[in-house]
Amino acid sequence: MSKYPLGRALVRGAFVSALAVSMMSTTVLGQSVDLSQWSPEYVRSIAGTETYNTAEQCGAVTPLDYEGKLTFWYQGVFEGDPDLLRQYYKDFFEAFRATYPNIDLQEQALTYNDLLDKFRTALLGNAGPMVVRLQILGGVEFASKGYLQELSPEDVGWKTEDFWPGAMKSVMWEGKAYGVPTNNETMAFIWNADIFERAGLDPERPPATWDEVVEYSKTIHDKLGIAGYGLVARKNAGNTPYRFMPQLWAYGGGVFDEADPNPTYGEVRLDSPESIRALQASYDMYVRDQSVPVSALTNQQADNQPLFLGGQVAMMISHPSDYNVMLDLQAKATGADKETAQTVIDNMRYGLIPTGPDGRRAVVFGGSNIHILNPEYVEGGEVDEAAAKAMVCFWTSPEWSLKMAYAGSNPGNLNGFKTEWMKERLENIKFLDVTTSMLPYGVPFPTLPETPEIMNIIIPDMLQNALTGAMTVEEAAADAAQKVRDVTDGGGL
Amino acid sequence: MTTITGQLSAAPEHIARRPNLLRQMWMSRADYLYVLPAIVVMLVVIAYPIYYTIDLSFFKTPPGLQLRDKIFIGTENYSAILSSSVFWKVTLNTVIWTLASTLIAFVLGFGAALALHRDFAGRAILRAVLIIPWVISAVAASYIWKWIYHSDFGVLGAVMVQLGFLDRQPNFIDNVNSVLPSLIVVNIWREFPFAMIMLMAGLQTVPEQLLRAAKVDGASTWQRFWHVTFPHLRGVSTVTILLLAVANFNSFIIPWIMTGGGPSNASHIWITHIYELAFGRQRWGVAAAYSVLLFIIMMVLGYFYVRALSGNESKEHGA
Numbered sequence: 001m002s003k004y005p006l007g008r009a010l011v012r013g014a015f016v017s018a019l020a021v022s023m024m025s026t027t028v029l030g031q032s033v034d035l036s037q038w039s040p041e042y043v044r045s046i047a048g049t050e051t052y053n054t055a056e057q058c059g060a061v062t063p064l065d066y067e068g069k070l071t072f073w074y075q076g077v078f079e080g081d082p083d084l085l086r087q088y089y090k091d092f093f094e095a096f097r098a099t100y101p102n103i104d105l106q107e108q109a110l111t112y113n114d115l116l117d118k119f120r121t122a123l124l125g126n127a128g129p130m131v132v133r134l135q136i137l138g139g140v141e142f143a144s145k146g147y148l149q150e151l152s153p154e155d156v157g158w159k160t161e162d163f164w165p166g167a168m169k170s171v172m173w174e175g176k177a178y179g180v181p182t183n184n185e186t187m188a189f190i191w192n193a194d195i196f197e198r199a200g201l202d203p204e205r206p207p208a209t210w211d212e213v214v215e216y217s218k219t220i221h222d223k224l225g226i227a228g229y230g231l232v233a234r235k236n237a238g239n240t241p242y243r244f245m246p247q248l249w250a251y252g253g254g255v256f257d258e259a260d261p262n263p264t265y266g267e268v269r270l271d272s273p274e275s276i277r278a279l280q281a282s283y284d285m286y287v288r289d290q291s292v293p294v295s296a297l298t299n300q301q302a303d304n305q306p307l308f309l310g311g312q313v314a315m316m317i318s319h320p321s322d323y324n325v326m327l328d329l330q331a332k333a334t335g336a337d338k339e340t341a342q343t344v345i346d347n348m349r350y351g352l353i354p355t356g357p358d359g360r361r362a363v364v365f366g367g368s369n370i371h372i373l374n375p376e377y378v379e380g381g382e383v384d385e386a387a388a389k390a391m392v393c394f395w396t397s398p399e400w401s402l403k404m405a406y407a408g409s410n411p412g413n414l415n416g417f418k419t420e421w422m423k424e425r426l427e428n429i430k431f432l433d434v435t436t437s438m439l440p441y442g443v444p445f446p447t448l449p450e451t452p453e454i455m456n457i458i459i460p461d462m463l464q465n466a467l468t469g470a471m472t473v474e475e476a477a478a479d480a481a482q483k484v485r486d487v488t489d490g491g492g493l
Numbered sequence: 494m495t496t497i498t499g500q501l502s503a504a505p506e507h508i509a510r511r512p513n514l515l516r517q518m519w520m521s522r523a524d525y526l527y528v529l530p531a532i533v534v535m536l537v538v539i540a541y542p543i544y545y546t547i548d549l550s551f552f553k554t555p556p557g558l559q560l561r562d563k564i565f566i567g568t569e570n571y572s573a574i575l576s577s578s579v580f581w582k583v584t585l586n587t588v589i590w591t592l593a594s595t596l597i598a599f600v601l602g603f604g605a606a607l608a609l610h611r612d613f614a615g616r617a618i619l620r621a622v623l624i625i626p627w628v629i630s631a632v633a634a635s636y637i638w639k640w641i642y643h644s645d646f647g648v649l650g651a652v653m654v655q656l657g658f659l660d661r662q663p664n665f666i667d668n669v670n671s672v673l674p675s676l677i678v679v680n681i682w683r684e685f686p687f688a689m690i691m692l693m694a695g696l697q698t699v700p701e702q703l704l705r706a707a708k709v710d711g712a713s714t715w716q717r718f719w720h721v722t723f724p725h726l727r728g729v730s731t732v733t734i735l736l737l738a739v740a741n742f743n744s745f746i747i748p749w750i751m752t753g754g755g756p757s758n759a760s761h762i763w764i765t766h767i768y769e770l771a772f773g774r775q776r777w778g779v780a781a782a783y784s785v786l787l788f789i790i791m792m793v794l795g796y797f798y799v800r801a802l803s804g805n806e807s808k809e810h811g812a
Binding site: 117124145146147235293295296297298307457460464468470487491493 | 553555556557558559560573574579580639644646664666667668752753754755756757758769773774775776
């Protein structure tokens with residue numbers, strides 16, 4: 001007799017297939033990387049099979065002796081990133097300057113949570129940079145307002161087929177491309193096997209469903225008095241939607257129909273029974289069972305990392321880079337803390353993000369895109385097109401799109417998976433297989449100008465309203481759904 | 494009759510004053526030229542933004558449109574704000590935040606100033622220590638306090654549990670009821686040294702001979718404070734309270750960094766809400782309307798501040 005019901009298996013299979021088809025779209029046949037074969041084994045088989053010369057390739061777009069000037073803002077490393085990534089960012093700008101010695105580059109790094117606000121403000125004063133690298137949910141907002149130039153991979157020497165179709169969707173507005181993906185990632189489920197064992201759970205078996213996450217979290221809290229799941233519900237923080245949306249989609253909910261193969265964003269689903277069930281799961285952990293950190297309402301993932309390392313949180317959702325972050329934090333610890341941290345690192349496990357009750361598995365298809373601005377919104381009123389394209393080409397090259405995503409993400413340019421550095425990365429970055437395995441389950445955020453407000457404010461507000469008891473779960477979901485309707489209708493406070 | 498006569502007799506005086514004023518201005522034209530650059534700068538950096546904010550408050554600015562494509566909607570933003578439950582919640586938070594922070598910081602500062610006015614060993618060190626919260630960066634202080642209050646591993650909660658005051662870690666900033674008072678404590682801690690410094694300066698102006706005379710006349714410590722010291726501090730107290738009130742109405746760093754206005758808007762005050770509306774949600778028109786309302790309140794406070802300052806000056810000169 002089968003362990004799982006046949007109907008459930010079919011639904012699960014159909015959903016995964018639909019998602020995979022959605023991600024791979026019609027361009028799959030022309031792609032240099034065969035996404036239809038995507039698996040950890042396939043990724044390993046192509047790693048290190050090609051060599052690329054970035055200077056030569058970008059030199060064909062912008063001559064290497066070109067003299068010009070470039071202003072560039074990007075989402076840089078922050079406190080939650082590993083030191084390894086800091087070094088790669090440093091290396092990137094050194095390499096760019098060495099390759100294009102006559103381009104006067106003025107770069108500015110901003111954190112994820114500050115970049116959108118600062119960029120919006122600069123644009124209002126026509127004081128933006130020539131080139132900007134934004135989080136994946138930001139591009140459409142600015143493209144729809146006419147701030148960005150049309151820009152496709154072909155403009156900088158690459159092919160559209162060399163990028164994830166889901167990522168290309170995130171730079172499209174009204175059928176035109178306005179940017180090039182630099183990196184794309186999906187997170188994974190992380191747990192502490194030692195805590196599982198002490199709580200009487202199978203240390204090598206993570207929760208398979210979100211309902212099990214709720215159960216495991218309660219078991220761990222009741223037996224050990226520590227937090228089970230590292231819930232994050234802070235407002236105005238990108239970490240919150242990245243952790244709640246997989247849960248929402250897994251239960252069959254959504255803001256709109258963004259998890260469907262061909263979303264239209266026509267119907268708001270935040271108050272659907274499925275969405276309410278997902279919110280109820282968070283409520284059950286925070287209010288009913290009190291099995292997650294009380295500080296979840298003010299915490300970001302960077303706050304959860306030391307809690308996890310201190311053995312005070314058993315499960316969380318994050319990047320593969322969190323393993324390197326743990327190593328960095330452990331190196332700074334002293335005395336007994338160092339030993340505790342080592343125990344946690346030794347027992348750190350990565351797995352697929354749990355499914356919903358009917359087998360849906362989903363994760364945010366995250367990442368960043370690079371864009372060139374229209375001259376009228378740039379400080380000085382001019383864009384050095386050649387210098388801008390040199391930067392876009394350089395960052396989205398197989399080499400640098402891989403290196404800049406070394407620990408926490410994946411190359412936007414799929415050819416990055418074929419490089420020698422990918423081979424090296426597979427050996428050095430623990431648990432990379434798990435996160436690359438999650439890529440086909442990735443769901444892009446809705447490609448709407450209102451998405452940043454929905455994800456960074458309305459979704460966290462909904463969580464906070466429910467978790468603080470300011471509203472019931474149903475009221476919080478209805479309130480959020482109404483806010484989304486208002487926002488997309490151009491109104492609302 | 495008397496009134497009419499008065500008016501008739503006053504009118505020619507009024508009419509006669511106008512040419513005098515213009516003539517005086519003309520005769521002082523060089524003075525006006527000296528201050529002209531400053532006036533131009535003020536117009537550019539203050540008057541124009543005020544005009545633009547008022548103008549913007551009558552427009553709708555949807556996220557999908559550039560600001561230049563804004564849609565005129567008359568006073569809809571104002572009516573939307575005033576009919577919004579969030580507005581009243583945020584306003585109540587702002588009033589509580591401002592009144593509690595201002596009054597408690599003033600009282601604590603007053604007490605500290607009186608204590609430090611006396612001469613005792615270690616006074617200079619204590620004075621320097623008490624000034625630290627005021628000179629420390631508000632951003633750094635906010636992060637430190639966030640960890641002190643941390644609902645799972647905060648130092649303050651741990652100490653309370655260790656000392657047996659509580660059974661479990663208290664929830665300071667992740668609770669809708671306790672978050673605002675918790676932030677107010679941080680704000681008071683930051684601001685009371687300012688009140689202390691202002692009042693210590695004021696205490697220097699209390700004439701020693703008056704205090705001695707009152708003592709000779711048999712006045713008690715309280716009577717000397719109430720009838721001699723306090724009247725001399727009335728002016729500086731008014732100014733201090735007004736400055737604190739203005740600063741608190743405009744507070745941003747502490748609530749924004751520590752809670753982002755949450756949970757569930759429980760620590761949103763006007764400035765944080767305006768910031769979120771404008772920069773997080775691109776509701777520039779609504780944010781501008783909020784700002785206009787705040788501007789009116791600030792102007793009222795500013796009027797009292799100027800009046801207080803003028804009162805002090807006239808007293809000084811009149812005496």
